[in-house]
Amino acid sequence: MDKARLLEFLRQMLLIRRFEEKSAEMYARGKIGGFLHLYIGQEATGVGVIAALRPEDHIVTTYREHGHALARGLEPGAIMAELFGKATGVSHGKGGSMHLFDASKNFWGGYAIVAGGMPIAVGLALAAQYRGEARIVLNIFGDGAVNEGEFHEALNLASVWKLPVLFLCENNLYAMGTAIARVSAVPEVYRRAAAYDIPAQRVDGQDVEAVYEAAQAAVEQVRSGRGPYLLEAVTYRFRGHSMADAVLYRTREEEEQWKARDPIELLRRRLEKDGQLTGPELAALQAEAEQVVAAAVAFAEASPPPPPEALYEDVYA
Numbered sequence: 001m002d003k004a005r006l007l008e009f010l011r012q013m014l015l016i017r018r019f020e021e022k023s024a025e026m027y028a029r030g031k032i033g034g035f036l037h038l039y040i041g042q043e044a045t046g047v048g049v050i051a052a053l054r055p056e057d058h059i060v061t062t063y064r065e066h067g068h069a070l071a072r073g074l075e076p077g078a079i080m081a082e083l084f085g086k087a088t089g090v091s092h093g094k095g096g097s098m099h100l101f102d103a104s105k106n107f108w109g110g111y112a113i114v115a116g117g118m119p120i121a122v123g124l125a126l127a128a129q130y131r132g133e134a135r136i137v138l139n140i141f142g143d144g145a146v147n148e149g150e151f152h153e154a155l156n157l158a159s160v161w162k163l164p165v166l167f168l169c170e171n172n173l174y175a176m177g178t179a180i181a182r183v184s185a186v187p188e189v190y191r192r193a194a195a196y197d198i199p200a201q202r203v204d205g206q207d208v209e210a211v212y213e214a215a216q217a218a219v220e221q222v223r224s225g226r227g228p229y230l231l232e233a234v235t236y237r238f239r240g241h242s243m244a245d246a247v248l249y250r251t252r253e254e255e256e257q258w259k260a261r262d263p264i265e266l267l268r269r270r271l272e273k274d275g276q277l278t279g280p281e282l283a284a285l286q287a288e289a290e291q292v293v294a295a296a297v298a299f300a301e302a303s304p305p306p307p308p309e310a311l312y313e314d315v316y317a
């Protein structure tokens with residue numbers, strides 16, 4: 001894979017990591033209200049898959065979506081302002097962390113209901129097929145979604161109608177405090193696709209190159225009109241489910257094992273070993289992430305809250 005692409009992956013992952021660390025800090029300082037679910041540890045998954053899309057493709061995702069939004073190119077300042085509940089936020093300050101939205105980027109949110117985005121993704125795919133558009137839909141969900149009725153309804157309908165959906169399960173092994181193996185008879189999510197005659201693959205979600213390559217193949221299949229595909233990326237969230245989670249349901253040893261496979265470190269080491277990344281280049285990327293996030297916070301701080309009359313705006317369309 002060429003150096004420019006790998007450096008771009010590193011740049012995006014560093015930005016997401018810094019954005020999330022700063023979000024945690026802003027939450028602790030009372031600047032961000034409501035829920036806050038961090039993407040730290042899972043960066044390679046979103047970055048690798050979203051890089052395989054075209055701008056006209058749709059994305060429907062979950063509440064753990066800051067990284068997806070950044071990888072899609074939503075404005076970092078407008079995302080941070082949304083977390084702060086400000087009028088300049090991507091959802092005008094009325095969505096918050098779980099409801100990032102940008103129609104100009106075909107980024108249709110941010111769903112707080114587990115599996116709730118799946119039927120909507122299938123609907124967007126049906127619209128694209130009906131209108132003869134070449135675009136596809138990326139639908140991102142967690143391992144917690146796979147025992148919801150909507151998962152099965154969405155996969156079945158997408159397969160019956162050969163709809164252009166790439167289902168991406170970010171399997172981080174836990175749904176809140178519940179380990180997937182405790183609640184799923186078939187904990188390998190990709191195997192479930194066979195029940196709906198959907199081709200599927202499992203990929204190492206910590207390896208951005210592997211994710212990108214798997215996503216490219218999956219996207220090609222979906223775009224060709226042969227119907228949906230299910231990609232399962234096995235990954236790990238390094239922090240709690242949300243900021244309110246003391247993480248009492250897994251061992252510190254398990255966490256350390258996964259942190260040894262930090263997606264950013266894996267890519268950094270690979271690039272350095274191949275002589276494709278120098279110390280000053282890395283420092284420049286880190287400084288850029290720091291600067292972009294600092295500017296995003298300054299923008300969010302300086303922005304006004306939505307005025308009271310905005311309560312009645314954007315309610316019905």
Ligand SMILES: Cc1ncc(C[n+]2csc(CCOP(=O)(O)OP(=O)(O)O)c2C)c(N)n1
Nearest residue numbers: 064112113114142143144145172174175176
């Ligand atoms: C239908 C529904 N049931 C329960 C919840 C409460 N809830 C919020 S997040 C979550 C866990 C989902 O885990 P997963 O899909 O694996 O995503 P992750 O948080 O690991 O990214 C649950 C049960 C919800 N939001 N929606």
Ligand SMILES: [Mg+2]
Nearest residue numbers: 142143174175
């Ligand atoms: Mg999960």
